[in-house]
Amino acid sequence: MFPIxxxxxxxxxxxxxxxxxxxxxxLAGSLLAEISLPKLIAAWVSLVALPVIVLGLGPLMVSIWVSAASTSAERLFNGLIPLVVAAALVAAAWFGGRPFLRLVEANFWSLNALAVQPGYALAREGLRHLAERNLPETTSDDRRDRIRAVSAAAAGLLVCGLSMLFVVLALPHTHWTGTLGDLAEPGRLALAGLFNCIVLIGCYVAVAALVxxxxxxxMDQPRDLGAFAPKVPGGRTWRVAHLSDIHIVGERYGFRIESGRSGPRGNGRLTQLLVALDAFDKAEGLDLILISGDLTDAGRAAEWAEFFDAIAAFPELAGKMVGIPGNHDLNVVDRANPARLDLPMSPNKRLRQMRLLAALDALQGDRVHVVDTATGMRGQTLSAALAPHxxxxxxxxxxxxxxxxxxxxxxxxxxxxMVLPPEATGGLGVLMLNSNAETHFSFTNALGFVPxxxxxxxxxxxxxxPDAIWIVALHHHVVEYPRAAKALSERIGxxxxxxxxxxxxxxxxxxxxIAMHGHRHIDWIGRSGGLVVVSAPSPVMNATDEEPTYFYIHEIGRDTSGGILLHPPHRIDVPGEPRLRRS
Incomplete structure (x- = not known):
């Protein structure tokens, strides 16, 4: 039928x-050739330049206000007009000053999350990658721990030194106090604010990098778990199927963004794993199915529709599923063009967020709860919280x-x-986080940040x-695994x-x-200090149609003192399909 x-x-x-x-x-070459320069400039101004200037203007605006308030205070007894001016300044400070300070604080942490911490992480993982990539497999855990520790300390010193260099260069151009007359020269104020911000952030980064x-x-460096915990005689266990990164596409023969033709076509692999999961559930029983992000390949409406069509054939499984957002569900601006970016005010990112909330409401809305903003404790179900909106x-x-x-x-x-509360006293609950960083650029969509x-x-x-045990579910990996990576991009990107x-x-x-995540598409079970970390392999990615994939069903229990235990998991293999032949 298709001869060519x-x-x-x-x-x-x-x-x-x-x-x-x-x-x-x-990919970077394509990005540079195709990127929209007007959008890039607008995004840079709104996401970087304005927050930097606002942060740098903070000390100047405070000093101007203090100067004006002091002058008005000296004239309080010289008539009614100065008294009115003083009252107006007090009112401005009360009603306008607090939001301004909140704005300064918000911009500080925004810059911290988007620029400062990634810079340190880049230095740390770059040094570790260089130090670890040629280590023999027989290297002892103790030596690997020392190399990782030294790399972290060296990264802190490196970032501290670079930050102080910028501070020294910018300091002569700063301006920390001002008067009302300075407001007549906004360009000069903005430039001073820029250099002020460089010094403020530079000093912060220098100290923070060392810390x-x-x-x-x-800290305790991550290590492979080694031995699993034995089961406690007569103790309760929970079987949790940990899925992640299923990357549903919206077309019958569609390919995934990341894998292209190196991965499977369409959604047949999802159907296969649901069949295998259903067979296990009928034979052994499942308590929970956790999907730790990237349910879809680009957060499109057609992809969510395909996901719900697939699970509709397995209502028993669907009733046990809970999901959290991954970067592909929220941060992919255009699945076919990594150069595409959204402006901060663009409705597209918000639309992906609303699709996700609506999908999670349909999947788990009557079973999971949100946090009550007034009390900070567990509040309404997700469905009840979304109903007014x-x-x-x-x-x-x-x-x-x-x-x-x-x-x-x-x-x-x-x-x-979100929280899936324990079903009874001493039961298992799930804390579901959104670990996706705010990004408007497909090329940087994968970075994570926990607020x-x-x-x-x-x-x-x-x-x-306090009597419950918990799964902390997030999409991004909390630690880098103690194994060599093929490329630095796998560690920092x-x-x-x-x-x-x-x-x-x-x-x-x-x-x-215990912490359970996905994102890396590979399985790893390890420990960092007292924390057990479980990474889920992708049962869909990293394999073409004819190759098998797998996932795990974990057994979680409690010890006699109420602590959490991780027992040996069940590996479920998903067989490949015969290679597609031409008709």
């Missing part, structure tokens, strides 16, 4: 954004208006973390139910930029919690 080209096999166009079929250099380097060097979400999906998009941003932020607010909410939820900080925070609950 079989369209079912795809062609080079399906490899446009594939990191498996094209090198990063090739991060020392903390990473002295359902009409606006539907309208936004139809119209994509900027006003509705801005309003719905708080709805998305308030949805995480401090989500970590604090997670800690409160654990404290609320997909990193959770504050993973070391988050891992240290998890140590406090490691007796009763």
């Amino acid at each position: 080209l079989d369209p079912r096999r795809g062609d080079i166009e399906d490899d446009a954004s594939s990191t498996k079929r094209r090198t990063l250099t090739s 991060w380097g020392v903390a990473d060097a002295t 359902a009409s606006e979400i539907a309208t936004f999906a139809d119209t994509g208006t900027l006003r509705l998009g801005a309003k719905l941003g708080s709805v998305f932020a308030a949805a995480f973390p 401090r607010e989500q970590e604090a909410a997670m800690a409160r939820l654990v404290a609320e139910t 997909t990193a959770l930029v504050n993973g070391s900080w988050f891992t240290r925070r998890l140590q406090g609950i490691s007796r009763t919690a």
Whole structure:
């Protein structure tokens, strides 16, 4: 039927954004050739330049306000007009100063998450990659730990030195105090704010890099788990199928962004794994199916529709599923063009967020809860929390208006973390985080970041139910595995930029919690200090149609003191299909 080209096999166009079929250099070349310069400039100004200037203007604006307030205070007894001016200044400080300070604080942490911490992570992982790539497989764990520790300390010193160099160069051009007259020269103020910000951020980075380097060097380095825990006689266990990165596409013969023709076509692999999962459930029984992100390949409506069509044939399994967002569900701007970027005010990113919330509501909305913003404790179910906004979400999906998009941003932020509460006293619960960094660029979509607010909410939820054991589910890996990577991009391009900080925070609950994630598409079970970390392989990616894949069903139990135990897992193989032949 197809004597020349079989369209079912795809062609080079399906490899446009594939990191498996094209090198990063090739992809970067395409990006530079195709990127929209006006959009790039607008995005740079709104995401970097303005936050930098706002942060740098903070000290100047405070000094101007203090100067004006002091002058008005001296004239308080010279008539009614100065008194009115003083009252106006007080009112401006109360009603306008607090939002301004919140804006400065928000921009500081935004820059910290998007530029500062990734810079340190790049230095740390770059040094580790150079140090570890030629190590023999027989290298002892102790020596690997020392190399990783020294690399972290060296990265801290390197970033500290570079930061102080920028501070020294920028310091002569700073301007820290001002008067009302300076407001007549906004260009001069903006330039001063820029240099102020360089000094402020440079000093912060210099100190923070040393702290991060020392903390990473002295923390317990990740190691393979080694032995699994034996089962406690008569103890309760939970069987948890850990799926991740199934990357549903919206076409029958569609290929994935990352793998291109090096991966499977369509969604037949998902159907195969559901059949295998259903057989296990009927024979042994499952308590939970966790999908730790990247349910779709690009967060498109057609992909979500394909996912729900696939699980509709397995209602028993669907009733046990919970999912969390991955970077492909939220941050892929254009699956065919890595040069495409969204402006911050673009409705496209918000639309992907609303699709995700609507999908998670359909999948698990009546079983998972969100955090009550007033109390910080477990609140309504996801369905109940979204119900007041359902009409606006539907309208936004139809119209994509900027006003509705801005309003719905708080709805998305308030949805995480989600919690699947323990079914009974002493039961197993799931804390579901959104670990995706804010990004508007397909080429940088994979970076992760856990906000401090989500970590604090997670800690409160654990404290609320002290007798439970927990799975902490997130998409990005919290630690780099103690094994050599093929390329540096595998370590830094997909990193959770504050993973070391988050891992240290998890140590406090490691007796009763384990971390489960995906994102890397490979399986690894290990330990960092007292924390057990489980990485899920992708049962779909990294294999063409004819090759087999696999996933794991984990057994989780409790010891006699109430601590969490990880027992040996069940490996479920998903066989390949016969190679597609031409008709």
